[in-house]
Amino acid sequence: MSHAGSESEDGMLSNNQTESPLGEEGNYGGSANGGVALKKGPWTSAEDAVLIEYVKKHGEGNWNAVQKHSGLFRCGKSCRLRWANHLRPNLKKGAFTQEEEQLIIQLHATMGNKWAQMAAHLPGRTDNEIKNYWNTRIKRRQRAGLPLYPPEVSLQAMQESQRCLNIDRIESEHKSQHDTLLSKNYGIPNIMFDNLKASQSILPYVPELRDITASSMLMKGVSSSQYGSFMSPIMHRQKRLREETTLLSSFSGGMKNEFHLFDQFQDVNKAAQSFELPFPFDPDSTTKNPEFFGENQGSHTLANGNFSASKPTAEAVKLELPSLQYSETDLGGRGPSCSPSPLIESVDTFIQSPPTGTVESVCPSPRNSGLLDAFTS
DNA sequence: AATTCTAGCAACCGCACGTAC
DNA sequence: TGTACGTGCGGTTGCTAGAAT
Incomplete structure (x- = not known):
């Protein structure tokens, strides 16, 4: 083209x-x-x-x-x-080489939509090129029903993110102790510490979530809306029919693993426990506890099913990195040097915007009878 | 052959940051 | 301290060639 x-x-x-x-x-x-x-x-x-x-x-x-x-x-x-x-x-023209593609995937898994930073790792390539490539790739893989990242990249990114978060945590704990010594609460409202403790107890950071494999988290971005956009209604009907055949056949083989995460939500309370959320789980808590779920403000779930890591919302960052304190200005535009991986953020977004309504309607699984209907209708 | 649709690309837009004044 | 300006970044849009029907 x-x-x-x-x-x-x-x-x-x-x-x-x-x-x-x-x-x-x-x-x-x-x-x-x-x-x-x-x-x-x-x-x-x-x-x-x-x-x-x-x-x-x-x-x-x-x-x-x-x-x-x-x-x-x-x-x-x-x-x-x-x-x-x-x-x-020194601009490199033409299609990306396999090595470059591999590198882009790995970079995106760890740094998210940081196109300029990614471009720095690819001499002769521009952020715009990489962005375009990625957006095209998303569409392609989404349509084919493939996960955004290969499993090995997923794992690598998870490990990298965890390492990164651990470093941040250690640094901030160290800083916190240092600050405490320095200030002994001098001028620091207790509520800040209370909030900090509260957020830490409410939510573990994602790698600590039980029973969630990296690959399951990575599948298609783990967006609750993912399955809604999975078969875009905009898609040409004939093409859709063509691809449904492929998809359904691939589902028959891969569904068990692919829906691992959503299987957890067969029982909503179990799901809540799984995420260490307060339970019994109230599907309406998004409205009742906006401070907890962040009211989905500035959700990074893009129409294309990707998650933007470029502008993490205040809530998202607070939830992800409870041991770090961010000022509002810190949260705008440029994040911390060690920005959360989009994989982490995927789960975070899921937690912040938990599915409402029936489990079946938002969490299709092989055991949910409505699944095939949803895909074929 | 005509029409429709998609992929790929270039460019624009809005926002945020850094700096000078 | 506030404002203007220059710059960079990420998201989005519009256009066109080529594929599919």
């Missing part, structure tokens, strides 16, 4: 970008900059040439000055993006 939009590679111009190479007649949907309407849309080869020339002369950075000095009718962000993703030297 070839690229779309930009014709900068072969010099051809798309419909709305004729004649004027610098875009005088292009798409000016952008905001005005000093009265000059900025061009949007695909770059032309002429624009590329101008940008390359500019960077040669002035170097990278100060992108907003590009328009002033070069006459390009592009905003700084657009210039930066074009340079970073297409024009800068």
